[in-house]
Amino acid sequence: MNNKVEYSKKNPISIKNEDFFNKVYQIVRQIPYGKVTTYGIIAETAGMKSSARMVGWALNAAAYDKTMPCHRVVNRNGELTGKMYFATPTLMRELLENEGVVFIGDRVDLKKYLWKPR
């Protein structure tokens, strides 16, 4: 659908791997309210299980897209590693708590809130 979309306004990068991007987009948008998933799962579903970093990279490039609930994407431990990339360092957590997600320290309880794409 989208080719060469300006995924990042500040830093418009040329998207060469559109297929991977598209899948990440699709998966992230499917995350239900009050649920979270991990970079590794997204990477695996998108066909690059060995490169969870690419997921973070993709999300960063698409961070300005409001239709993408990137706050529902956490790392393997349930930590909000990308919180510093939000408007404020606390915004990510607040968004999740507002959806009913309970934190244990700085982590999400993945046993209860982990969602896997099908």
Added chain:
DNA sequence: CGGGTGACTTTAC
């Protein structure tokens, strides 16, 4: 082609 970087993961100490 090489070097640097990264919203990751895993293992090791």
Added chain:
DNA sequence: CGTAAAGCCACCC
């Protein structure tokens, strides 16, 4: 819980 290192793949210079 902390840091280190290796593996990983794509982007940029």
